[in-house]
Amino acid sequence: MKLLVDGVFFQLASSGIARVWQAVLPALAAIDGLDVLVLDRGGMPTLEGVTRIPFPTYKDLYTADDSELIQRICDFYAIDVFTSTYYTTPLSTPMVLVVYDMIPELFEFDLKHRHWQEKAVAIAYARRHIAISRSTREDLLTCYPTLDQVDVAHPGFNHAVFHPVDEERVAAFRQRVGFDQRPYLVTVGSREQHLNYKNGALLFDTMATFGIDAFDILCIGGEPTIAPEKLAALPPAVKAERIQLSDDDLAAALSGAAGLIYPSLYEGFGLPVLEAMACGCPVVTTARGSLSEVTGNACVIIDGASRSEMAAALGKLMSQSVRNDLRRAGLERAALFDWSALVSTIADAARETAKLGQQADYLAFAETWQSLRRLQAAVDVNTWAPTA
Numbered sequence: 001m002k003l004l005v006d007g008v009f010f011q012l013a014s015s016g017i018a019r020v021w022q023a024v025l026p027a028l029a030a031i032d033g034l035d036v037l038v039l040d041r042g043g044m045p046t047l048e049g050v051t052r053i054p055f056p057t058y059k060d061l062y063t064a065d066d067s068e069l070i071q072r073i074c075d076f077y078a079i080d081v082f083t084s085t086y087y088t089t090p091l092s093t094p095m096v097l098v099v100y101d102m103i104p105e106l107f108e109f110d111l112k113h114r115h116w117q118e119k120a121v122a123i124a125y126a127r128r129h130i131a132i133s134r135s136t137r138e139d140l141l142t143c144y145p146t147l148d149q150v151d152v153a154h155p156g157f158n159h160a161v162f163h164p165v166d167e168e169r170v171a172a173f174r175q176r177v178g179f180d181q182r183p184y185l186v187t188v189g190s191r192e193q194h195l196n197y198k199n200g201a202l203l204f205d206t207m208a209t210f211g212i213d214a215f216d217i218l219c220i221g222g223e224p225t226i227a228p229e230k231l232a233a234l235p236p237a238v239k240a241e242r243i244q245l246s247d248d249d250l251a252a253a254l255s256g257a258a259g260l261i262y263p264s265l266y267e268g269f270g271l272p273v274l275e276a277m278a279c280g281c282p283v284v285t286t287a288r289g290s291l292s293e294v295t296g297n298a299c300v301i302i303d304g305a306s307r308s309e310m311a312a313a314l315g316k317l318m319s320q321s322v323r324n325d326l327r328r329a330g331l332e333r334a335a336l337f338d339w340s341a342l343v344s345t346i347a348d349a350a351r352e353t354a355k356l357g358q359q360a361d362y363l364a365f366a367e368t369w370q371s372l373r374r375l376q377a378a379v380d381v382n383t384w385a386p387t388a
Contacts, residue, residue: 003082188260263285283295
């Protein structure tokens with residue numbers, strides 16, 4: 001069986017979704033009888049066992065034409081089933097879709113934007129859906145109650161990278177980045193986002209309001225700068241910086257931190273929390289979205305709306321015995337996660353979905369779909385083509 005995967009997300013970003021597929025694709029390619037071909041639009045890492053197909057970069061303006069090009073690849077390589085790392089679609093090849101979250105739908109994003117319209121298109125076109133958490137499945141079915149089958153499979157993490165790093169390596173990392181004098185807290189990824197659902201300001205506001213100066217703050221990734229007003233309000237003793245790290249250095253940063261602070265108001269899964277626990281890093285987070293599925297009882301749980309509650313959580317992290325307990329609990333919890341569930345669920349769904357390709361009802365659906373999508377392509381050209 002031939003599975004074509006659009007590696008479009010590697011072009012768009014290097015965040016958690018890219019990390020998921022970087023692990024999943026070689027594992028799928030290792031399955032007997034499954035040939036994995038990947039459209040490389042740019043930014044695709046070297047992936048063992050997959051066939052790389054160079055492909056044009058993704059643009060929002062001509063998404064229906066993009067589907068036409070994808071279908072031509074499907075036809076040329078006699079593809080049995082298609083999936084995408086994000087929300088692209090072919091015209092007639094049966095599709096499995098992995099759904100990560102319903103953040104745009106739940107947090108009042110502008111759903112008229114073509115980017116999110118294409119997500120709706122992909123959900124409508126796909127014949128099987130896989131959610132990466134029970135929470136995401138519930139939200140998906142709330143928004144699309146007529147979907148027939150939505151499986152759930154949790155992602156894993158890279159066990160070879162994310163584990164407790166030895167003290168010598170941690171000390172070298174801390175000295176290199178200039179965080180070797182005081183205990184420090186870590187934030188990972190975006191601190192803001194639409195309607196502030198990432199809620200990263202809560203840590204800064206809490207330390208400013210209560211004068212908490214026991215920790216420095218190391219922001220890893222996310223927005224390129226920390227808001228100047230947030231920095232200015234911190235107690236004078238607190239050092240806060242934003243840096244970009246490789247995965248190996250991220251593991252060292254987490255291993256040496258007093259805690260990961262992740263007060264997100266919604267997650268489709270929560271990979272940064274899982275990676276932190278795997279490194280023995282104590283975690284403060286919420287139970288919102290899927291986060292409780294990841295953490296169990298292994299973290300300090302807050303609501304995410306109260307500075308006083310965050311202050312109390314930071315107080316707990318000041319205790320060495322509490323940190324030790326959280327490290328043990330986090331390592332035990334993280335050990336429950338690997339990639340096997342998601343890989344096998346995608347492979348099983350692909351096999352079942354491929355069977356649709358010659359069924360009369362699916363062929364009728366695909367014929368109508370192609371007509372509508374090609375009509376959209378003509379409208380796109382008339383709408384966006386440059387004028388003289």
